Amino acid sequence: MSIELKNVSKKFGEVAAVNGVNFSVKDGELMALLGPSGGGKTTVLRMIAGLEIPTEGDIFIAGKRVNDISVRKRNIGFVFQNYALFKTMNVFKNIAFGLKIKKWKRADIESRVMELLKLLDLEGLEKRYPHQLSGGQRQRVAIARALASKPRVLLLDEPFGAVDAKIRQELREWLVHLHKDLNVTTLFVTHDQEEAMEVSDRIVIFSRGNLEQIGAPREVYEQPVNEFVARFIGVMNVLEVEVRNGVGRANELEFPAPTQPDGTRLRIGFRPYAVQISSDLAQYRYRAVLRRTYFLGIMLRLELELASGLTVRSRITKEEYAMLGLRDGLDVSIQIRNYRVLAREGGDLPPELQTTYDRAPSIAEHI
């Protein structure tokens, strides 16, 4: 079922937790609501569920306006952050609860619960009580319970927050597979941008009640629409530059900005992978020293200090690192391959500055 939010706001007293939010979710989509704490994403999720009522705006599920429909009648499945399993009931009864309420026949309930136990890898656990389960198992029971009555929408509030990092990884993959099997429209809230990027078809980014951007993971990473998104997603090197003679400068780094008058201050951002490094001091434009290497598995994070003292963060693979013959303390030359103008002091970004600039590496540049 598709979902649509039109100009939805939610105020708690004077504070606007959600501010005029507009977006739609396609039928069968797996969408992440991403943002820092307090951004409004959980409130939006709860409004879709009916656990909160919008102060303004309309919510549509499958084309029908649901503002006045109580949570009981919306036929959505909700998975709470702390699972909210019924502590006095065993796993079977927890999953069967919604079906019992809907007065399903006993045989039907039994077969449906068994089906879900199998689907969610909980076979053999039906007599156990929540306190006898591991965190991951409780999570899956919560999901099974939400899915039992075949809801048209599945909502998850920080589903992997309470579990260890390693388990989180497994559960993420598992959620993607589950979604593919079931094809239920699924929304989940997270503050972990890696999770949102890995799992979802599209991401909606919230900050302080406002919708900042909506798009596929790649789009949001490579084409952030504003500074908040650029800095929130992934790692970003951010510099303040001042324009002189059509070039924005920050210490020795230079970024062409031909349309801007002298004295304009801009904020420039570039991703770690955009930094090109060479042990040949003549190959690239700027001199730097490799101060520290952080081992992250297959990638390495590098801290490079430029001659002026400015620090730049870069990421390369182990192979590249070895090929370039790098080590801590080595003098290198670097080049910034692409960058984005994030903000302009004193005003909005004009359209010509709102793209990602590609700069082909060139020895001729520094002649």
Add this chain to the structure above:
Amino acid sequence: MGGTVQSNFKAGRAASRRGTEEPAFVKWTLIAIGLVFALLFLLVPLVNVFYQALEKGVGFYFSSLSEPDSSSAIRLTLIIAAITVPLNVIFGLAAAWAIAKFEFRGKAILITLIDLPFAVSPVVAGLVFVLLFGLQGYFGQWLDDHNIKIIFAAPGIVLATLFITFPFVARELIPVMQATGAEQEQAALTLGASGWQTFWHVTLPSVKWGLLYGVILCNARAMGEFGAVSVVSGKIAGQTQTMPLRVEELFNSSRISEGTAAFAVASLLALLALFTLGVKTWVEWKTRRDHKLAQRAEVIGQSQA
């Protein structure tokens, strides 16, 4: 994924000697003081009740209990308890639910009101009812015209006992409901349950131990209340005497046999006290055990999928 939870209390206790413990003699001195107090002021009087009750032999014990005025006092006490405890369960559940789940104006007033019977002297509580419903009272004339007897009759005793025992159930339930939080109930709503279904299937089972404890306390107080009932009932032997009042009358009599009979009736109340304590201890043990099992499961759970 997922093994069963092992319970390992003994090992835990041995391993938990911390460096912050007081020197042994301080520990034992404090324990000794506590024990001496308990023995002197609690255990000895309790034992004395049974000793005195059985002084004239077991036969006399049972015959003094079946004496008409005494047996009617026992019967009245049981009836009063049977009426007030269920009513207070309903009031207590409703009040606790309102306080734990909702925000509303006057919530602080309600919480204060619930504690009021604890702050008021029972005699004063009884007096209030006399002032309201007694013959010279506010409603006195109206009640007399309609031939309704409240003061110096069973209904008055019921009212006074309801007032005195009102806080017990509510005060047990409020922290339990607040601790459980609203999430399980919200989950029930998302699954299609109505308010009543949520209450019956989710809320009530989650507070069952607290409820049991509150009922036990409420019952003990309902049966043992003296001050308020004394003022309101008129102490008419065979009609409006409850067990505590009966004990007082027997004890104050100049006849020695009645003194022993007083202890016989009192021993029933003492047995009730022991029973209450027993249930209380069992409930506490159960909740502590459930809590520990849940905690242990959390720790294991966080490192498994």
